[in-house]
Amino acid sequence: MRLEWKKASVGRRNFLRGATALGAASMLPMGWASRAMAQEDGVLRIRSYGDLSTMDPAHSVGVVDENIHASVYNKLIQYKPGTEWGWQMDAAAMIEQADATHINFALRDDIGFTNGHGAMTAEDVKFSFERIIADATESPNKPDMGPLSHVEVTGEREGTIVLNDPFAPLWTIALPYITGNIVSKAATEAAGGRIGTDPVAESGPYLRASWAAKEKTVLKRNPDWKGDAPVWDTIEILPIDDENTAEIAFDAGELDLTRVSLGSVERYRGGVPNGGALIENPSLYYVWLGMNLDHPKLQNIKLRQAIQHAIDVPSILQAAYFSAAAPSTGIIAPGLIGHRPSELVAPAADFAKAAELLAESGETNVSLTLDVLNKTEFTTTAQIIQATLAQIGITVEINLLESGAFWSSGENENLQLVLNRFSMAPDPSYATAWFTTEQAGIWNWERFRNEEFDMLHKAASAESDNAKRDEMYRRAQDLMEESGAYRFITHEATPVVHSSRVAPALRPDGLPLLRYFGKA
């Protein structure tokens, strides 16, 4: 049977009308129909870029877990919210460096664990720290504890941390970060030595009330907490990996705080929806272009230097980072020991110099591949690098990789150029650690091998004189740059927006310290 059904002259008009309506609506000005904050319910809603993976600090996979752990566990010392790196006492009533390898501490007497596991004792501290370094624990966070030997219990709530060697990062990473969380010995042992996705005993100002995978983690005030009462009754942490999605949710009033993309900074500078505010923090991340020193095509140092000089950092910052980030001088961000005031190769490209170097190198018809992660800021950066290198006659092919393939580039011997970004903890040793000879082919993708660098990395973390440390890390970065394998780009930035009802407490790099959050 033949149907006459599609012969409708209305079709075209209908379609056009529909299309116009869609087009017009997406062009409406921002905040045209801004909805009043729907959530006046005493619940703080925070976005996190990932989902909780464990409640065990020993197996914490980073800042996402730490956000939650820091609220439900206590440490001897915690990071201070504010714009300068520093720490304050938490579970410790007293803590002091007795000598280069001994740290004495005394615990407060009013901290107890939930589920009937009693007061926090020095035994719990000993257990928590020593299990991080015990082989049986298989903790990925073991390196953070550096040369920890053991903890001596000298009283019910007193003890001494004993190190094998002096270790400056103890105060900047080991104690106030992931590995510093104190868990209950009794509860953890009762659970068979490993904590899963449910806590076995908590002691912090908040308790983890519930967790729905990929949906949210809910923290509720701990009724037995004796310290300064936290301001918010309930905190919901929502895992949203995409910043743009998070911004949409924030603008719609569904989130109280989120990191935003650098591309949105300019817009939020002009006004944050629903009466909120923008805080622009620096960040510790470091972004750079690396060149694989083992690759046959990149053996010529003049060629590598030509590439260093031909990459125009200001254009990258303008187009990929929307002028919301500054050029970096190396891998150590401003505000940390070891930050270099300036780099050897200036951020702006010097095409004449680059062409000259290329000519000196004697290389012609250079064509290289550039591996990047498939995120907009990296693909944009890669395209600028491609365009600028083309100006001195170097052809670049961009390889777009999804995160799985990208993060195993260490094993990729055919890697040529790679655009990379590492995260960072607030101690310079954390940055240099990945560029040692030992790491070549693991996380040192440039396969940069330099004995002096290795020596500096080792010596600097045992050095307690900050001025000397500073000098050592600066020299280490000079060595990296002189190898011609690195073109440092930026440390990015951490712009954060928050709603009008919250007074955020952030680390200097913009990461939230939830237990200190207030109401506006």
Added chain:
Amino acid sequence: MTDIIADTSKSRSELAIIIAGVARDPLGLIGLIIVGSIVFSAIFASWIVPYDPIAMNIPDRMQGPSGTHLLGTDQLGRDTFSRVIAGGQVALKVALPAIFGAMTIGLTLGMIAGYGPKWLDNFLMLLFDTIRSFPTVMFALAVVALVGTSLQTVVFVVMATSIPTYGRVARTQTLTLRNSEFILAERAMGASMARILGVHMLPNIIGVLAVLAAMDIPTVIALEAGLSFLGLGVKPPTPSWGVLLKDGYALIRQTPWLVVGGGLPIILATLGFTFLGEILRDVVDPKLRKNR
């Protein structure tokens, strides 16, 4: 379904009749116009585009529409209109080879399944069902992770996931034709299998598949855009509608024009090919609608 039995000499004038038949229908005409202009702009893209679609001009980035830039510019100051036009070229570069490949392979396998021994039929059907049972995106992710992103990868993914559709239809048609009187007669006269399949069956099946292909193009274009949107598509700086959407989604509140520039062509192309396919199907054979 005996009325698709064909004389095997479809002439050029018959093609003209089909086109005329399509154009007589208002929807078909719209479809023809849209598809025609997409194909035209893709072929003559390098003459149409006002700017080099990959040439950057960072000081002029993220502009709104103006006399100089019809649809504004993106984060690298590239002209969005030029990228939309060039993106059409990419869409067709993916869709045409992928569909042609899927159709050829699907046709071959489908005819083998329909005409060959039962065990081979069972095997091929199992193969088709297996491919179909993977969610496309999952398959695409695995392939991309395996061989990296490129235009060829996208073509391969799209082709591999479309083969079963063509294969199944070709098989059904073959089975139907196999027992039709004229094939039985040919066989009785001792025609070889190659002759039966190639000369008698192929022309009958190919018409059906061609219609299916026309209707499949929008799916393929949307799939390419979807993969590029997930960062699994073409390599930068190649402009594709999906890349425009991906960049545009990240910049939506700075400049909505990238999403408009990437989204509208997809919807337009989809509408155009769908209208065309629908009407084409009616013109070629109204009964076919039930085979999908």
Added chain:
Amino acid sequence: MIQFAFKRFALAALILVVAVTVMFLMIRAVPGDPVSIMLGPRATPELKARLIAEMGLDQSLPKQLFIYFSGLLRGDLGVDVFSGRDVTTIVFEQLPHTLKLIFSAILWSALLGIGLGCYAAAHPNTWIDRAAAAISVSFIAAPAFVVALLSLLVFAVYLQWFPAIGVGEGFWDTAWHLVLPSLAIGLSWVGYIARLVRASMLEVLGENHIRTARAFGLSERRIVGIYALRIAILPVVTVIGVGMGFLLSSAVFTEIVFARPGLGKLVIDSITSRNYPIVMGAVLVSTALFVISTAVADLINAILDPRARSGT
């Protein structure tokens, strides 16, 4: 009939086994190891080796496959070494979110599509019919992820009528959160179903027993709504069965755009992090969903139409 059912489900099981095997081999061939991706620079070579042994990745491929399938027979999908949780738990806590999305999309698109189709069939060749036709063809043309993006921007960002992210809690909140995502993936189905229903309805209305019913003076509404619809709706069942699989693919995009938890999101996350046990679990469940729904659709079809049993 029972024999057909048996054969159909045996085929379904076979497809599942082949699909899982293929995915297993494919994902193993892909570069990248889960430990480096998950732990980043914190993954030391020793730790990597230990976790890889724990995941059984150091065994030969056939052996890994054997271990996987023998676990499967016991209903054991393995353990995620990073969280120490059962993969079964991980997959099945995400599944309901996706099922809700798919079923709500099918429900509203089927209701609207059937209504539209019936109405058009009851008023053939009037302007209502034509409008419905144009709308349905245009709807078919709507790619899910473009609709998802545009509807997110218009209704959640600019108009703020609907929530932009998440799945909500409790019945009404959940339904509220489902509106835009299910709109995105259901839209093209309205068109499909309307066309299908209209075509088969017109065919049915022309058949003898309906003419008889008319002759008995039953009202047109009753005829269309009760007698004819019961038969005309059959093709829709098949289409929905097959459609389930395609909806799963559209669900992936929708879950990403609307930041919803679900199977699609789980698959993307686990493939990009090379978390093999979760990838396998998620692939298994989603292929099973597809295979079962097509098998059920085939069965229903076979019950209703004996000709379909011959296997074409």
